[in-house]
Amino acid sequence: MNHQIFDFVGGETGLWRVLKIETVVGQPIQQVPFLNIVQSTGIPHSSNGWVLKGFRSNTRYTERLELDQLIAIQAELGRTEAICAALIPIRKTEAWWALAQDERRKIFEDQSKHTATGLKYLPAIARRLYHCRDIGEPFDFLTWFEYAPEHAEAFEELVHHLRGTAEWQYVDWEIDIRLIQTDK
Amino acid sequence: MNHQIFDFVGGETGLWRVLKIETVVGQPIQQVPFLNIVQSTGIPHSSNGWVLKGFRSNTRYTERLELDQLIAIQAELGRTEAICAALIPIRKTEAWWALAQDERRKIFEDQSKHTATGLKYLPAIARRLYHCRDIGEPFDFLTWFEYAPEHAEAFEELVHHLRGTAEWQYVDWEIDIRLIQTDK
Numbered sequence: 485m486n487h488q489i490f491d492f493v494g495g496e497t498g499l500w501r502v503l504k505i506e507t508v509v510g511q512p513i514q515q516v517p518f519l520n521i522v523q524s525t526g527i528p529h530s531s532n533g534w535v536l537k538g539f540r541s542n543t544r545y546t547e548r549l550e551l552d553q554l555i556a557i558q559a560e561l562g563r564t565e566a567i568c569a570a571l572i573p574i575r576k577t578e579a580w581w582a583l584a585q586d587e588r589r590k591i592f593e594d595q596s597k598h599t600a601t602g603l604k605y606l607p608a609i610a611r612r613l614y615h616c617r618d619i620g621e622p623f624d625f626l627t628w629f630e631y632a633p634e635h636a637e638a639f640e641e642l643v644h645h646l647r648g649t650a651e652w653q654y655v656d657w658e659i660d661i662r663l664i665q666t667d668k
Numbered sequence: 669m670n671h672q673i674f675d676f677v678g679g680e681t682g683l684w685r686v687l688k689i690e691t692v693v694g695q696p697i698q699q700v701p702f703l704n705i706v707q708s709t710g711i712p713h714s715s716n717g718w719v720l721k722g723f724r725s726n727t728r729y730t731e732r733l734e735l736d737q738l739i740a741i742q743a744e745l746g747r748t749e750a751i752c753a754a755l756i757p758i759r760k761t762e763a764w765w766a767l768a769q770d771e772r773r774k775i776f777e778d779q780s781k782h783t784a785t786g787l788k789y790l791p792a793i794a795r796r797l798y799h800c801r802d803i804g805e806p807f808d809f810l811t812w813f814e815y816a817p818e819h820a821e822a823f824e825e826l827v828h829h830l831r832g833t834a835e836w837q838y839v840d841w842e843i844d845i846r847l848i849q850t851d852k
Binding site: 488489526539541542543544545546547548550551581584585586587589615617618619620 | 672673710723725726727728729730731732734735765768769770771773799801802803804
């Protein structure tokens with residue numbers, strides 16, 4: 485068992501009910517009615533759907549000042565009122581991965597204000613990033629968001645804004661999955 | 669099969685004969701006579717030794733100018749004359765991982781000149797970095813070096829120099845494994 489890899493299992497059962505799965509860019513993925521998030525065991529799932537794997541890691545672009553702001557205002561996952569969720573798998577182009585660290589940072593923050601934008605929506609919209617590229621997965625990143633229904637509009641603003649940035653010109657595959665807790 | 673994860677298998681057989689395994693800092697690991705490097709299949713190895721897993725990834729600190737210099741001078745692995753190798757697994761402290769990107773970069777390059785030092789020994793000493801922290805491995809990084817016998821002294825200089833840097837104050841576990849090709 486690898487405690488750092490998580491499986492996002494789309495299938496017939498799950499703690500999260502899928503409201504919609506939309507293809508923003510690239511190939512669609514299979515429609516499924518439910519999603520579960522579990523620690524990866526290495527044992528294949530019997531689901532008739534799909535499994536996306538990702539691991540949490542250290543931050544790659546966040547500088548000290550930004551990190552301090554994030555820590556001061558961060559929101560935990562699993563808040564009772566945050567019954568809405570989104571899972572957004574993305575893949576970035578080879579051109580992105582061929583860039584050097586300083587070039588990626590410039591696009592990510594100086595031009596696209598990725599962290600600054602996320603901060604604006606905290607603590608309403610909690611967010612957790614999972615990395616997948618390094619373990620041979622089809623997507624490069626999975627981002628998981630949780631928020632209360634009254635912040636649904638703010639969430640739309642956030643994703644709309646990010647999709648208009650210079651950074652997003654390097655995104656060549658993006659799926660937008662919206663979910664709601666099944667016991668609510 | 670995950671084509672991006674590699675297994676460094678220490679055991680009774682292998683393409684590389686182990687000359688010595690020294691503990692630089694932290695706990696020793698089991699002595700083994702041979703090492704093999706294979707793509708990870710997920711199937712456990714029958715070796716009576718150990719398996720260290722790591723994946724290659726994009727660079728995390730290298731800036732454009734440095735990357736251009738590295739690309740211009742880089743040395744491939746597997747050169748006929750490079751029959752000497754070293755495998756150096758290291759773990760960094762929690763204090764390192766709690767640093768922000770700009771703080772890690774400052775220590776890594778501005779203070780420790782990690783990339784600049786590596787460049788000085790290219791193309792004589794070829795080097796490949798594997799990441800392990802994110803997949804739940806005991807070490808954070810495995811670095812693999814290959815060089816010809818006439819550059820053995822230069823290699824000692826390189827590792828001695830790195831161990832004296834500010835970056836290395838964050839290394840709390842380091843094993844130094846020296847090897848030679850079995851068919852030479």
